[in-house]
Amino acid sequence: MPESEQIDSLQAREKILATASRLFSEQGYENTSLAQVARQAKVSKALIFWHFDSKEKLYRSALRKTLEPYFIDVDGLEGLGEREQIERLIDLFYDFVHENVDSVRFFLNLTLQVDRQQDEVLGRVQELYRVFRKSLAEIFESGRRHGVFRDGTQPEREAGLIMAALAGLLIQHFRSDGSPDDARDLIEHLKTTLFQRLLVPAVGSTPAGRP
Amino acid sequence: MPESEQIDSLQAREKILATASRLFSEQGYENTSLAQVARQAKVSKALIFWHFDSKEKLYRSALRKTLEPYFIDVDGLEGLGEREQIERLIDLFYDFVHENVDSVRFFLNLTLQVDRQQDEVLGRVQELYRVFRKSLAEIFESGRRHGVFRDGTQPEREAGLIMAALAGLLIQHFRSDGSPDDARDLIEHLKTTLFQRLLVPAVGSTPAGRP
DNA sequence: GTCTATATACAGATAGAC
DNA sequence: GTCTATCTGTATATAGAC
Numbered sequence: 001m002p003e004s005e006q007i008d009s010l011q012a013r014e015k016i017l018a019t020a021s022r023l024f025s026e027q028g029y030e031n032t033s034l035a036q037v038a039r040q041a042k043v044s045k046a047l048i049f050w051h052f053d054s055k056e057k058l059y060r061s062a063l064r065k066t067l068e069p070y071f072i073d074v075d076g077l078e079g080l081g082e083r084e085q086i087e088r089l090i091d092l093f094y095d096f097v098h099e100n101v102d103s104v105r106f107f108l109n110l111t112l113q114v115d116r117q118q119d120e121v122l123g124r125v126q127e128l129y130r131v132f133r134k135s136l137a138e139i140f141e142s143g144r145r146h147g148v149f150r151d152g153t154q155p156e157r158e159a160g161l162i163m164a165a166l167a168g169l170l171i172q173h174f175r176s177d178g179s180p181d182d183a184r185d186l187i188e189h190l191k192t193t194l195f196q197r198l199l200v201p202a203v204g205s206t207p208a209g210r211p
Numbered sequence: 212m213p214e215s216e217q218i219d220s221l222q223a224r225e226k227i228l229a230t231a232s233r234l235f236s237e238q239g240y241e242n243t244s245l246a247q248v249a250r251q252a253k254v255s256k257a258l259i260f261w262h263f264d265s266k267e268k269l270y271r272s273a274l275r276k277t278l279e280p281y282f283i284d285v286d287g288l289e290g291l292g293e294r295e296q297i298e299r300l301i302d303l304f305y306d307f308v309h310e311n312v313d314s315v316r317f318f319l320n321l322t323l324q325v326d327r328q329q330d331e332v333l334g335r336v337q338e339l340y341r342v343f344r345k346s347l348a349e350i351f352e353s354g355r356r357h358g359v360f361r362d363g364t365q366p367e368r369e370a371g372l373i374m375a376a377l378a379g380l381l382i383q384h385f386r387s388d389g390s391p392d393d394a395r396d397l398i399e400h401l402k403t404t405l406f407q408r409l410l411v412p413a414v415g416s417t418p419a420g421r422p
Numbered sequence: 423g424t425c426t427a428t429a430t431a432c433a434g435a436t437a438g439a440c
Numbered sequence: 441g442t443c444t445a446t447c448t449g450t451a452t453a454t455a456g457a458c
Contacts, residue, residue, distance in 0.1 A: 112319055185371075186368065
């Protein structure tokens with residue numbers, strides 16, 4: 001069996017997958033027909049079935065492909081102070097969303113669909129969400145122990161609030177009139193107020209209203 | 212023309228509308244067939260077309276009906292202090308969402324769909340969002356002028372941050388594993404930290420410090 | 423107004439040639 | 441592996457009787 005055939009096969013398969021991922025992300029599952037995928041990938045409908053058996057299986061494969069860039073890069077955090085780590089994670093989240101608007105929108109859509117709630121891929125996204133939140137909480141905890149953050153700092157709650165704010169900015173970003181500037185601005189405001197509240201003040205000055 | 216016919220007609224129309232509103236909210240537009248609406252409303256498919264001309268027009272009518280309970284009840288705010296007004300608005304938002312889970316989910320879905328972005332009904336929802344945010348900002352501004360909140364209070368940013376947090380809690384609420392307790396807890400944490408930051412601290416034992 | 427029966431279109435999926 | 445042609449189900453929408 002000559003290798004060129006194998007390669008061609010892979011190329012067609014990949015082309016279908018790439019096209020399907022894009023269309024599913026942009027239009028959703030129901031609004032994307034296999035005829036459309038076939039047309040844009042420049043293959044026949046039958047070939048899609050030969051490679052993926054059914055629309056549902058193509059969908060799952062496409063989801064997996066879309067999910068590839070979804071991971072948390074914690075390498076850049078080493079050696080940073082707790083405050084900087086928090087800021088870095090917030091920025092990472094923000095940047096990632098802006099680099100993957102379509103697929104983020106898509107996964108957010110999935111999250112809102114009752115019948116897709118058990119999807120394994122959706123489960124992975126939600127796990128990322130949990131990991132991200134847990135990382136934040138751990139950094140707050142570590143910062144509290146190291147005397148960077150106040151004694152009264154509640155790691156879980158602070159992490160939860162940050163995640164909520166980030167998720168909310170996401171929605172604002174998808175509203176047609178939500179300007180990116182507004183989001184950037186609120187991210188900065190979030191960071192400022194967060195650290196105003198939690199940072200242990202430099203020795204010599206007394207924080208207002210808090211012993 | 213006897214009145215009973217007129218009344219029967221309205222009843223059938225309303226029944227279709229109610230059924231359609233519920234199904235569209237629960238399942239979305241694409242996943243809801245007119246056959247299903249007809250079956251559950253106990254009428255024939257043809258009658259739906261007689262009343263609403265097309266699925267798209269039924270959809271728009273259903274959207275308008277779903278939107279009816281969407282308004283901001285500002286009556287209960289009269290006479291309250293700024294802090295209480297803010298708390299009240301946050302609670303109103305939270306309660307409203309929990310009483311209208313399905314339709315809120317649906318409108319959130321709409322917000323995420325690129326092709327539905329120009330829908331007039333979606334526009335009304337987004338206007339409500341803006342009005343809510345504006346109300347919050349105005350209360351912060353008023354509170355700042357009255358010496359309730361710190362001088363440095365930034366009304367627009369505080370309002371934006373609250374809205375983001377609320378919208379984010381919304382998403383967490385729709386995730387299968389997002390417990391309602393967590394949301395309640397974060398709402399309280401949001402309020403606590405908000406006022407810790409912004410309230411002008413009480414002055415010692417004398418009430419004289421108030422301008 | 424409400425129905426049954428039907429037209430029309432297009433979706434996902436299969437058969438079989440090459 | 442890839443194609444064309446076709447099957448089958450189901451969706452929106454219409455025609456026409458009552």
